Amino acid sequence: MRYDLLDLRLFLHVVEARSITLGAERTHLALPSASARIKALEDRLGTSLLIRHARGVRPTPTGLILERHARAILQRLEILTQDLAGAVADSRTRVRLLANGAAVMEHLDEPLADFLQAQPRVDVDVEELPSPRIVRALREGRADLGIFVAAPGAEGLQVRPFRADPLVLVAAPGSLPFRDGEAVDFAGLLEQPFVGLSRGNALQLHVEAQAAQWGRELAIRIRVPSPVQACALVARGLGIAILPAASLARAGRGLALASHPLSDAWARRELVVGCRDFAELSPAATALLEVLVGGG
Incomplete structure (x- = not known):
């Protein structure tokens, strides 16, 4: 049986959008044409591919x-296109590349600059997403590489x-009954402001989820967009x-702050770079991978 690439792209768009109408729009097809293509594909296979319901x-x-x-x-076709394009001099x-907030803010500037200087004919699209969404996108073949927190689910x-x-x-010096650099348990902090x-920041959601494990909500006095602002307010004793x-090393520079490692296992995070199959990466993506993992 022969498969039409347009049918495959249409079907993926429909599945991702959970809508034939939206799938047709993303494939730049009229709805009647898209519906007819899906129906013809089902007829050729002799089985239903989609369950239609009210939503x-x-x-x-x-x-x-x-x-x-x-x-x-379609991913292999994209790699083929890139490889053929790389054979042309001009x-x-x-x-x-997908990356979580910590990677984007703190870890990517130098390796990306090194990579782009060494690869003048390669461009990089970087998109910031929470780690679970990065894992999902990589599984679906919607990115070459992703940097995310190592955790179950990948x-x-x-x-x-x-x-x-x-x-x-991070605290103002002397504001808490701990020695400088002493490790602390998160549960012992839940009474603190x-x-x-x-809201919606992936790290903040992660921290609040840990408080929920203890049946508590954090007493948040103020929310701010960045670690720089957070450090400034903590230094004021708020x-x-x-x-x-x-982030603290950068955002807390020049401020009077005390820091303490958290003894909880969930706080000892490791970032990893991953994909579905390293062997299937394009030469450009493989080169970027080597720069990322070689710069620790």
Whole structure:
């Protein structure tokens, strides 16, 4: 049986959007044409690919098989396109990199600058996403590489170490009954006022989820967009904050602050760089991977 690439792209867009109408728009097809293509594909296979319901559509078990193979086929075509483009002297290649907030803010400037200087015909698209969404996007073949917090849920992806990213308690000196540098338990901080990051910030959600494990909500006096602002307010004695150690080193420069490692296992985070299969990366993406993992 022969498969039309446009049908495969359409089917993936429909599955991602959970809507034939939105899938048709993303594929730049009229709705009647898109519906006819899906129906013809189902007729050729002799089975349904989508379950239609009031809120849209979702793939059948057969549809899930087609989705998996369609993503692999289209990803291989993208790699083929990049490899062929790289053979042309004046061509440019683009690598898609997803990274969580800590990686974007604290760890990527130098390796990306080194890579781009060494690869003048390669461009890099960097998009910041929370770690769970990065894992999902990599599984779906929507990026070449991703940098995310190593945690359960990344099964099926290949990963290599990137950077340690431990979380630390930040406080005004003398405001808490701990010796300088003493490790502290998060549970012992739940009575304290907090300076938090913005609602929806992945790190802040992670910290608040740990408080919920103890049946508590953090007493957040103020939320701010960045670690720089959080450190400035903590230094004024307005509360404590939980931040990546790398963020504190940059954002707390010149401020009177005390920091304490958190003894909780969830705070000893490790960032990894991963993808579905390192062997299937394009030459440009492989070169970027080597720069990322070689600069620890």
